[in-house]
Amino acid sequence: MLLSEEFGASSSTRRRETSRALCAKLTRALNEKISRSADASGAPMAQRLLPFAGVAALLVTWDLAIRLSHTPLLPGPVAVGRAIAELAQKGFLIKHVVASLFRVTWGYLLAVAVGVPFGILLAWYRRGGLALAPLVEIARPISALAWIPLAILWFGVGDLSAVFIIFIASVLPLSVAAMSAVGGVSSVHWNAGRNFGLSASEIARRVLLPAILPRLLVGLRLSLGIAWLVVVAAEMIAVNSGLGFLIIDARNAGNRYDLVVAGMVLIGTIGLALDAAMRSIERLPALRWGYASAAGRAA
């Protein structure tokens, strides 16, 4: 027996259904309008230009300060711009950026591949978590840079050492992020998953993973920042290419401080781009719920 047929038999019910559908359409249209006006793309032009105005103001102040003080201690923005152009012309720009990104990519991906499952397992098997949590907490405050001597001893001077340093720096924050993300999964969602007869692997894929993803992404974003942070230090010591190497080499080979600051600016800009790329993932509809306002979550 089809229930809709049974309900369809009564005309008053049908009227109620159509009025309800109409109501639903209206609410939906309203919702869309609200979410569109709240969207960043709908923000007034002036607001979107503010970050650029901030950067421009900084450049102008910097330039004026250097011109007025005639200081030899810091190159001005024009000199730094020229240095970046020089790097680009000689092909060094691409070479160093690619070298740094290559090391960060490998170190970071390795850390994700190890740290995230490790953190999930620690949270999943509570006894294992209790046994290993102190180790994680002891290892965490040790700066990744403290591993440099050991890295050189184990992997020699080269890419492998730098990749290892980046791995060490980002793997623990990633495990901790994954662990706390699992801890934040609502017991109601676990129980719902079990209630519908899902196997353990199905619960992992259809409940655990989507439930932890928003929080995990925050951890992924922060640890990518850390990975980018330490690439410079790792390159200063262990290798002969990359933006970190550029900075230390520019100083050693003739005190080219314009190149030093150029390296710094490039690192900052690329860091910003990486962060923006990660943030754009957070806007996916299946993830957005995790970043909703506290009021929305409580409701």
Next chain:
Amino acid sequence: MIPAREPVPGRMKLEIRGLHMTFRAENEVRVLEDIDLEIREGEFVCVLGPSGCGKSTLLNIVAGFLAPTAGTVKIDGEEVSGPDPRRIFVFQERGVFPWLTVEGNIGFGLGRLPRRERERRIAHYVALVGLQGFEKAYPQELSGGMKQRVEVARALAVNPDVLFLDEPFGALDSITRLVMRGELLRIWRAEQKTILFVTHDIEESVQLADRVVVMTARPARIRRIVDIDLPHPRDLSSRRYLELRDGIFEEIGLAHRI
């Protein structure tokens, strides 16, 4: 998929015998004591008690999420040892998966069905709970009442024979709550499910149930079971309704006055 079993009204469905529950924290907390209850197929039973009395614990045990300290729960003569898709627990609207759309939520338990059949069922239950036009919406775009409907639809979609509802309308405003009660009764009559419904709201229990199981404060025991001999739809100003309602108010020791 679970075969649709033809319900036999009046047949014994759920049997609770000598149920005890004690939580061992720093000191022992006795939550449930000596609960005996039988529920027939197709019956709508409300468990009524003050907040924190242990009625939710009872529901969690019956649904198989918790193991009792002593006693047994049998459904269809089979002892309950864990959750089962033939018996779905409806949480407050918090149980909806926020990462899935309305469609995704309602189809959550239908993974083993062929696509065509799954889509048909989703469409059917979207219509049953009146959410047409919202199939692609995410829960955060919905009101509390709409989320609650999604959860009820998700439960019904797997065609369970028992529904457990834990204060499902507690977080809704009073108007939406009344509407949802009406919808639940309509769905109950259409789909002929056995329903065990936990609430602290006396009026709600008398409006909905065939029988109201009145619990004591903790440790919860069954104080009395009240038969609600009123046909649906119920006239909320009829003498019999008021009599039954006031009887329960008195039973709990509350004068019906403020």
